[in-house]
Amino acid sequence: MRGLTTGLAADTAHGAVVPPVYLSSNYAYEEFGQRPNFDYSRGGNPTRALLQDALATLEGGAGATVTASGMAAIGLVIETFVPIGGHVVAPHDCYGGTWRILDTWATRGRLSVDWVDQTDLDDLREALTRPTDLLLVETPSNPLLRVTDIAAAADIAHRSTPTPGRTVVAVDNTFCSPVLQHPLGLGADLAVASDTKFLNGHSDVVGGSVVAAGTEDAEALAYLANVTGVTASPVDCWLTLRGLRTLAARMRTHCDNARAMVEVLTGHRAVRAVHWPGLPDHPGHDLALRQQEDFGSLLSFELAGVEAVRAFMTGLEGFILAESLGGVESLVCHPATMTHAAMTQAARDAAGVTDAMIRMSPGIEPADDLAACLTEALDRAAAA
């Protein structure tokens, strides 16, 4: 997969197979008045530039900006494309931090937001009759794994702008990564990611990125990233570039492990519901089959109630109870009290996040070991 080998054996100084990390904050001018390729690392850094090239190649875009976190990337998209008083349409069940940044800016009068169930294209069409600067899509969604039709959503947004402006379509591609899904190929203008998750994949970096389909958008993002100083550190970029080398292999194993966990969950009496696009009765199954290379590894399931959740978590082996996802290690979390705690109860209810729900991010450990640990925990939940 082109992109995964970016920077390898490209070192002109010593022929290093693995590119060095450039920590220097500044770069010498060889001659008076002659600006070097890089001058100051906030705006440009050779290590960050390699990661940006790799991500732009993987997503099929004109250019990328790598930021200090996924939220910094989403904040940068808002700053770049939503004017003061502008309007955003976002998923009603988006990532908790995305909900929080939009809610915070809306509360302070920076912008207005419509929260829409984007799996219903009629609702989306209706929302976009209002002049909209930014359509934010997140698919599959968190934690219910609802699937939104990127091509249809982008088409509706691009056709329906009843203003002189334009509706920029940004897809949060964190859950699939460019190995499983190509938003820009489906008509989106931007692919946003929390690099913290699958892209780095080793739970040792917080980072983010925006890849733009068009050169002008890529330049506008790079400009404002330098202006606001949200760019990522060279060490984080170097680690993410190293993580990226194994992305394709990791995604394969993540998806296979998800399949194995779903088999355990669907066959166990403690489980009331399983949400994963790979299940034929999942509402987004056919769309995921078309739109994605595989069904992804994130899944969620529901037990009988909070007491069953407590029994499941108490003594749990093989899975770490922690926020985040997409690392080589298997995680579980309780969205209502963890990842989605920043949402109001009403917002959680609207998004379908129940107190009996557990989200799982299977890692890349042997599936048999994980299945044994999961079965033990479900047995405890059933007895609670």
Ligand SMILES: *Cc1c(COP(=O)(O)O)cnc(C)c1O
């Ligand atoms: C984690 C996450 C973010 C935010 O990224 P950070 O790196 O934590 O700032 C945004 N969107 C999705 C889907 C995420 O999972």
